[in-house]
Amino acid sequence: MRTRTTALAAVGALLLLTGCGAADMTRQASPFANAQGARTVTLSVQSWVGAQANVAVARYLLEHELGYRVDTVQIDEVPAWDALSQGRVDALLEDWGHPDEEQRYVEDKKTIARGGDLGVTGHIGWFVPTYFAKKHPDVTDWKNLDRYAEQMRTPESGGKGQLMDGSPSYITNDKALVKNLDLDYQVVFAGSEAAQITQIQQFAKAGKPFLTYWYAPQWLFKKVPMTEVKLPAYKEGCDADPEKVACAYPHTPLQKYLNADFARSGGEAAAFLKKFKWTTEDQNEVSLMIADQKLSPEDAAQKWVEGHESTWRAWLS
Template sequence: MFSRNRMTTTALGALALCATLSLTPAVAQDSTDPIKLTLHDWTGQLITTQIMGEVLKKAGNNVEYVQADYLAQFAGLESGDLHVAMEMWETTGRDAMDAATATGKVENFGATGMKAKEEWWYPEYMKEKCPGLPNWEALKDEKCAEAFSTAETAPKGRYLGGPVTWGGFDDERVEALDLPFEVIHAGTDAALFAELESAYQRQAPILLWIYAPHWSTAKYKGEWVEFPEYTKECYTDPAWGSNPDMAYDCGKPFGEIWKVGWVGVKDKWPDAYNAIKAFTIDNDEMGQMITKVDLDGKKIEDVVAEWMGANEPRWSQWIKK
């Protein structure tokens, strides 16, 4: 009798445990499918993305890096074919990001901690030839424009823009502000700064797209052109600004560098999602790492590994459960 009662009690206990377990919600686990992080065509973004990728690998995630166009990538992020873009700059990517998030298929994962500035920039030695700078109206003067000209653009000045994939509306800005300049787009990030290096060494005229965080603003003495301050209406309402018939008659916006991605990341990879949202880095850190790659000749992988080793207590918190 004792034995039978004991067995009955045990069986009832087991049933109660099973009932309890069935009522306990299952803890979501990250999928073993690869998280696809997009790579673009400038050093800082490659560093940011690989830091994030290495941190996710430490958490046990499967990571895949995919080369993608900066603006066109949103088609892949909306469909879920791509998953995370670690740098979307307020200065050039806000419109594309807002359009994508408005679909409900892309999510803003928050700020990276870096602050973006991208604008026309000139070496300090050019102020003697165009003394009205940094005021943008100095560029309207034909003598100033000629000072920035080259054989291919004379008598118009030459403005060296970033690769066309970066956006930025420089061609539209020149037309809207009636500047006697021709926009020439650099083929790559490396070509852009190689030309700056060459011109600076020769004290040759150059006006070009410079962005921060980057090493160039520390290495070279110069200034950004001061255009009419950006407002959203400048880009959307032709009636705004000095040209009543055209938009983009102002400078570029300044602001955050954002992390964005496919809205399904939080459900498919919940732990990775939390880590991506927690990721943060500042301009000084990034500028130092870009310098190590672009000026000191170190490999991106080595610079990332060095950062990972020096910051383990920090990134460990990003993946802490």
């Protein structure tokens, strides 16, 4: 879920910013740029639907309960840290762990402030469909994966079993894991979260086996039940060298970050975003409405807000 971006890609992403707030580069593109004294907030939103769910609900409440006008910027995770540091966005609501950026901007430069725990724990892993795991229980131990490599082959996997990943921009340990665990598999990128979901659904509809990189929380588990393959246990530091990784992914409490100036002087909006904290079930509920039921993010947020006042009212106090 974490993303790796080259310097060129980072520049390209920043040029696509349409945010407002303190973003000097984007003032002309912002619908709020010339609104004197306007109460505005710019939120960074990542490409996966869970992050979109966070922003949708935060935006709805900022606009309808606190009277702010909200702009959003879709930008990959690493460039988002740069944008947050420079004030081009005010808040990032779902970070999966970037210790280098945290050290640089939070500890050293102090241009980004911690915004607190989102309340959701993220986990990346390898998964097989539960219908296949029930027939072949041993497939859930990585040591037995090669027994099923032939059944996992696809035209794209070059005669090996396919390990399906999402976007090539995501930071994954999968190529190193396949190599270091000496597995007869080839990592194949679907291209995006949406493309990966489509492929998973197609495999499931046909009842075919598959092995995929996937993550929780994610609404798709409700539609296509999947069972995690147990990789060698994660221990602190086992993934320090990307080339030598031979362990599972960690469980990561997802965090929020705010531009430091905004955190100090952002008034009700900053206070609200610091208090914004919900559950995996909450996030999945909104994600399912957006991705599966095809509601707009605003309509999904409104529906969730109408049914969960006891949860969000505390964020405004």
